[in-house]
Amino acid sequence: MALWCEQAWLAEGWRNNVRLGLDNGRISSIEIGVDAAPGDERHAILLPALPDLHSHAFQRGMAGLAECAGTGDDSFWTWREVMYRFVDRLDPEGMHAIAALAYAEMLESGFARVGEFHYLHHDPEGRPYGSVATMAQAIAAAAGETGIALTLLPVFYAHSGFGGAAPTHGQRRFVNDLDGFAALLDGCRDAVSGLDDAVVGVAPHSLRAATAGELAEVTAMAAGAPIHIHIAEQLPEVEACLAWSGARPVEWLYDHADVGADWCLVHATHISEGERRAIVGSGAVVGLCPITEANLGDGLFPAREFLAEGGRFGVGSDSNVEIDAAAELRLLEYGQRLSHRGRNLLASGAGQSTGASLYRGALTGGGQALGRPSAGLGVGEAADIVSLKADDPTFAGRSGDAILDSWIFGGAARLVDCVWRGGVKRVAGGRHVAREAIDARYRAAVGALLA
Incomplete structure (x- = not known):
């Protein structure tokens, strides 16, 4: 599979129009300055x-x-x-x-x-x-x-x-x-x-x-x-x-x-x-x-x-x-x-x-x-990736490092859109894909614990 984005913070810095190939949980290829290919999942901002x-x-x-x-x-x-x-x-x-x-x-x-x-x-x-x-x-x-x-x-x-x-x-x-x-x-x-x-x-x-x-x-x-x-x-x-x-x-x-x-x-x-x-x-x-x-x-x-x-x-x-x-x-x-x-x-x-x-x-x-050194988004690195909600007003007119400054100092977790761990999407639209079941079990367990 492949992810395409308008801006990505790669190991060497910010780049535009980036295509990341993912294979077996790792980043297998990086193309810079390219258009999205058919079937690519498209995003605005990707970070490690x-x-x-x-x-x-x-x-x-x-x-x-x-x-x-x-x-x-x-x-x-x-x-x-x-x-x-x-x-x-x-x-x-x-x-x-x-x-x-x-x-x-x-x-x-x-x-x-x-x-x-x-x-x-x-x-x-x-x-x-x-x-x-x-x-x-x-x-x-x-x-x-x-x-x-x-x-x-x-x-x-x-x-x-x-x-x-x-x-x-x-x-x-x-x-x-x-x-x-x-x-x-x-x-x-x-x-x-x-x-x-x-x-x-x-x-x-x-x-x-x-x-x-x-x-x-x-x-x-x-x-x-x-x-x-x-x-x-x-x-x-x-x-x-x-x-x-x-x-x-x-x-x-x-x-x-x-x-x-x-x-x-x-x-x-x-x-x-x-x-x-x-x-x-x-x-x-x-x-x-x-x-x-x-x-x-x-x-x-x-x-x-x-x-x-x-x-x-x-x-x-x-x-x-x-x-x-x-x-x-x-x-x-x-x-x-x-x-x-x-x-x-x-x-x-x-x-x-x-x-x-x-x-x-x-x-x-x-x-x-934690025993897993990382340089960020680079070929051979784990496909542990975050996409941000670029349509949020927090990011209006921002590019490059201003994106990080705006997320850290002007936003919070609400600005996270998707998260991949080992190339598998675990968060979509800011919510864990299994959140409903996890929440229900948590409520039952903690309710019993504090009863």
């Missing part, structure tokens, strides 16, 4: 789809449930207690239903691959299911149903605090020892074996949840696949790490692990200048989740300085309180504007488009972090 490098799919079901003020100061830590209560009754069927909705919404917003940071493993009593990867199987089923590409990141979680503190009752469904995690990892690989182009990495949850010895053993299990870790998200986490070790979290990690381009440091919000430069020098990707970080009151990552030094980043939807690829990029820039009281702070240079700079950075960094 983005990767969503950090998701906890089940948290889509609790969006809005933690927005009531408590008796004291609310924070990430009080939000976490709400999350613990939400998962108390969640079963595999509920996991499937919630993940399917989250993944459909990701596709509708312009994401085509998700990094699922999966830590809800066991039954409500904290016992392993008959198959230790039962919950991972539910995630894989949701990915298969929606068509999103999956990088599954099973999480090692053994402790509640630095130094190997015993896990709490609220964490009972997350916890494994090293042998249990090895079995889980094997089960996850089996769970995704029937999916197209799936990747399985590993995710030590955080320095709070794994000792130094456990961190070394878990990362060795990656065998070259992606390694993701939450780190330095909250100031109390930094303070606790200093009290325990005398070092800041990222500083400690670089002193005790061989961090390289296969690593993704999720959040890394509160870092020193030396830690920032260590991340840049290692080639690791920072996983930024601006909507969730704002929702939780985490703080702002020093993105302006990090990108100026050549740092690599991607974006993720994390808690899935709102799923919108363009909105993540917009809030990333706006956070820096508020912090530095300036504009266009993350553009790659004078005269460069901020939207294009953000999009290109998230595309390349996110692909690296």
